[in-house]
Amino acid sequence: MRKGKIYFVGIGLTPKHVTLQALEVIKRVDEVYMDSYTSLLVDDGNELAKVLGREVKYLRRTDIEDKSLRDAIKKVDEGLDVAVLVVGDPHIATTHVALINELRMRGYDVEVIPGISIFCAVMTYTGLSSYRFGKPATIVFPKGGVEYGYPYYVIKDNKERGLHTFLLLELDVEKGVFMKINDAIDILLRFEERYREGVLSLDEEAVGIARLGGKDQLICVDRLSRLREIDFGGPPHSLIILAPKLHFVEEESLKVLKSEFRERCSKAP
Amino acid sequence: MRKGKIYFVGIGLTPKHVTLQALEVIKRVDEVYMDSYTSLLVDDGNELAKVLGREVKYLRRTDIEDKSLRDAIKKVDEGLDVAVLVVGDPHIATTHVALINELRMRGYDVEVIPGISIFCAVMTYTGLSSYRFGKPATIVFPKGGVEYGYPYYVIKDNKERGLHTFLLLELDVEKGVFMKINDAIDILLRFEERYREGVLSLDEEAVGIARLGGKDQLICVDRLSRLREIDFGGPPHSLIILAPKLHFVEEESLKVLKSEFRERCSKAP
Numbered sequence: 001m002r003k004g005k006i007y008f009v010g011i012g013l014t015p016k017h018v019t020l021q022a023l024e025v026i027k028r029v030d031e032v033y034m035d036s037y038t039s040l041l042v043d044d045g046n047e048l049a050k051v052l053g054r055e056v057k058y059l060r061r062t063d064i065e066d067k068s069l070r071d072a073i074k075k076v077d078e079g080l081d082v083a084v085l086v087v088g089d090p091h092i093a094t095t096h097v098a099l100i101n102e103l104r105m106r107g108y109d110v111e112v113i114p115g116i117s118i119f120c121a122v123m124t125y126t127g128l129s130s131y132r133f134g135k136p137a138t139i140v141f142p143k144g145g146v147e148y149g150y151p152y153y154v155i156k157d158n159k160e161r162g163l164h165t166f167l168l169l170e171l172d173v174e175k176g177v178f179m180k181i182n183d184a185i186d187i188l189l190r191f192e193e194r195y196r197e198g199v200l201s202l203d204e205e206a207v208g209i210a211r212l213g214g215k216d217q218l219i220c221v222d223r224l225s226r227l228r229e230i231d232f233g234g235p236p237h238s239l240i241i242l243a244p245k246l247h248f249v250e251e252e253s254l255k256v257l258k259s260e261f262r263e264r265c266s267k268a269p
Numbered sequence: 270m271r272k273g274k275i276y277f278v279g280i281g282l283t284p285k286h287v288t289l290q291a292l293e294v295i296k297r298v299d300e301v302y303m304d305s306y307t308s309l310l311v312d313d314g315n316e317l318a319k320v321l322g323r324e325v326k327y328l329r330r331t332d333i334e335d336k337s338l339r340d341a342i343k344k345v346d347e348g349l350d351v352a353v354l355v356v357g358d359p360h361i362a363t364t365h366v367a368l369i370n371e372l373r374m375r376g377y378d379v380e381v382i383p384g385i386s387i388f389c390a391v392m393t394y395t396g397l398s399s400y401r402f403g404k405p406a407t408i409v410f411p412k413g414g415v416e417y418g419y420p421y422y423v424i425k426d427n428k429e430r431g432l433h434t435f436l437l438l439e440l441d442v443e444k445g446v447f448m449k450i451n452d453a454i455d456i457l458l459r460f461e462e463r464y465r466e467g468v469l470s471l472d473e474e475a476v477g478i479a480r481l482g483g484k485d486q487l488i489c490v491d492r493l494s495r496l497r498e499i500d501f502g503g504p505p506h507s508l509i510i511l512a513p514k515l516h517f518v519e520e521e522s523l524k525v526l527k528s529e530f531r532e533r534c535s536k537a538p
Contacts, residue, residue, distance in 0.1 A: 010393065012288065019385065020292070020320065021285035051289065091393040101396065101521040114385050114393040114482065116288065124279065124360040124383040127370065134404060135432060161426065163404060213383065252370040 004030070004076040006108055007083040008090035008100055010115020013213035014042045015051040017116045025113055026052050030080035033057050033072050035096075039087035040173055040236050042214035048085075056085065060174065076108065089117035118238065121213055122166055127253025128207075132243055133166055134158030139184045139239075140170040141177070152191035155241050156199040165241040178235035181208040185228045185239070200224070200241070207240040207254070208232060220265035221254045231267050273299070273345040275377055276352040277359035277369055279384020282482035283311045284320040286385045294382055295321050299349035302326050302341050307364060308356035309442055309505050311483035317354075325354065329443065345377065358386035387507065390482055391435055396522025397476075401512055402435055403427030408453045408508075409439040410446070421460035424510050425468040434510040447504035450477040454497040454508070469493070469510070476509040476523070477501060489534035490523045500536050 007029060009022045018026075026032055034048070036058040041048060049056050057071070072082050090096050090112050103110050123130050135158060137151035151167060158165045169179035192200045202225040210218040210232040220230055227239075246254070258265075276298060278291045287295075295301055303317070305327040310317060318325050326340070341351050359365045359381050372379050392399050404427060406420035420436060427434045438448035461469045471494040479487040479501040489499055496508075515523070527534075 016290035016293070017288050017383070019281065019286050019288050021283075023289070024285070089389055089393050091396055092389070092399045097396050097398070097522060098518045101518060101525055104525045105521065112393055114286070114390045116383050116385055117389040117392075117399070119399055120358055120361070120386040120389040121383045123386075124358050124381055127360055127366050129366070130361045130386070130388055131405060135402070135430070136400060157430065161404070249367045249370060252374065253366060256370055256373045 002079050003108065004078070004080040004082060005111065006072070006076050006103060007081070007111050007113060008096060009083050009085050009113040010089040010117070011041070011048070011085050011087065012116035013088060013118060013121055015044065015047045017213060018051060019113070019115065022113050022115065023052065025111075026054060026083050026085070028081070029083045031057065031072070031075050031082045032085065033059050033082065034085040035059050035087070036173060040171060040178075041087050042211045042217075042236070059084070073103075086115070089115045089119075092117045092119060116213075118168070118212060119166065122209065122238065122240065125212055125217070126207055126209070126219060126240065126257060128164055128240065128250050129247060132162070132164055132247065132250070134161060134163030136166040136168065138168040138170065139179065139187055141179060141183070141187075147187070147190070149191050149195065152188065152195055152197075152199060155188075156197055159199060159241075159244055162243050162245060164243050167239045167241065169237050169239065171236050179237065180235075181210070181230070181232050181237045181239055182228050184237070185224050188241075189224070205242060205254075207242065207257075209238045209240070210234070211236065212238070218264055219257050219261055221258050222265065230265060271348050272377065273347070273349040273351060274380065275341070275345050275372060276350070276380050276382060277365060278352050278354050278382040279358040279386070280310070280317070280354050280356065281385035282357060282387060282390055284313065284316045286482060287320060288382070288384065291382050291384065292321065294380075295323060295352050295354070297350070298352045300326065300341070300344050300351045301354065302328050302351065303354040304328050304356070304365075305442060307442075309440060309447075310356050311480045311486075311505070328353070342372075355384070358384045358388075361386045361388060385482070387437070387481060388435065391478065391507065391509065394481055394486070395476055395478070395488060395509065395526060397433055397509065397519050398516060401431070401433055401516065401519070403430060403432030405435040405437065407437040407439065408448065408456055410448060410452070410456075416456070416459070418460050418464065421457065421464055421466075421468060424457075425466055428468060428510070428513055431512050431514060433512050436508045436510065438506050438508065440505050448506065449504075450479070450499070450501050450506045450508055451497050453506070454493050457510075458493070473511070474523075475511060476526075478507045478509070479503070480505065481507070487533055488526050488530055490527050491534065499534060
């Protein structure tokens, strides 16, 4: 029997980021699944199924982690075409790349449809330059009492090279873990206390970002000491540690952001 | 009189990358302009106006460079809402960021709509990890006999940190300048001859990319000496110089690419 085709479809950060190509694929396939745990769609509230005009079956963690996507793959074996929706871009998270490679090596016909990723959208919405971002990193909560200090050294390395650092904050939808900017700053400052390499100080300006791309997005540019006090609201949150020097166009962009979000960035939690 | 609103709308790399949000804005505004010189839409052939269901007025270099966008801004002053379409994402090119900031500081109501940028799509289509890309760079042709060796040092710096380098190649639609991968490799190897820091060799594997996201996209993974001989066809082209070590998932991704494009990557120019 002819096997079906499996599409990994990036749908961006909010349902309004869905592309014409993604929509065309979603309308055409036999079944639509959604990875609902590695990331979080902003402004969803069941808007997605409405926008797509299709029923969406939500995959749980185990469906992704054991790399079987049981139901979805079974449908493909039965000759159906299947789409697996992914928040942002399907190739940004390693989980998906590994899965996609595995399926391809097992002979499946897999197509990947790009979506708007936070790695690029963060430049659009802040106006910081794509040429001035170094390696990104993810800040996670300590596990079993052990802190994962790697992001501290990524920031150090980027700063030494005059580059910004984009930091994703831990997010686990099923476990209900959503790191806030406030937590992330506490963790970074603890790293500074421990490693003492002079990488971070409470006085430096950074950019706190909540619900990027959403109707209710909030972008605050302020000193770390101030950002730590702001109520950014619901997830997802992320943070940019700025390069020591800004390009003058970037300075202007931050000035614009400060004025645009002035009122909402002055609220304490 | 009430001024209109001006939207800078990212439309991705091909008309099929247009998002629902972009489409909604484009359908709603009074006039649609397109920056047609800083970048090149893949698979266009007037498909764009058809996809959008609107007339699109093409802006010339002078319209962008003197930062006036004469006609467009005049319309906004007259109270009309205007969209300026940009290939990829509006905030990836510094030209647009500067323009957007200037308009905002002059009191205009400007909204930026993100699009799929090549900086992210290159990860989707190659399967290389977003966490392993360092600073990107652009390779340009020598101007007045002077070569711009900066990309060589960006590659050196990224390699020393175990990171990939994404290289855009010079592209000037109005002047008809489209750097090919073959030219870019020649330029890089001349840098190596001149600076002799052991950054690049003909034997190392790299990734040549043509018309990313298009129906006719071509991605070849091979030694630089081989890539230099391949006929990649029309623009735009770009190039990835790989980190010295690959993650095993990345190795798998490159294997998949090699097999997918095997036949087309074996053609000489």
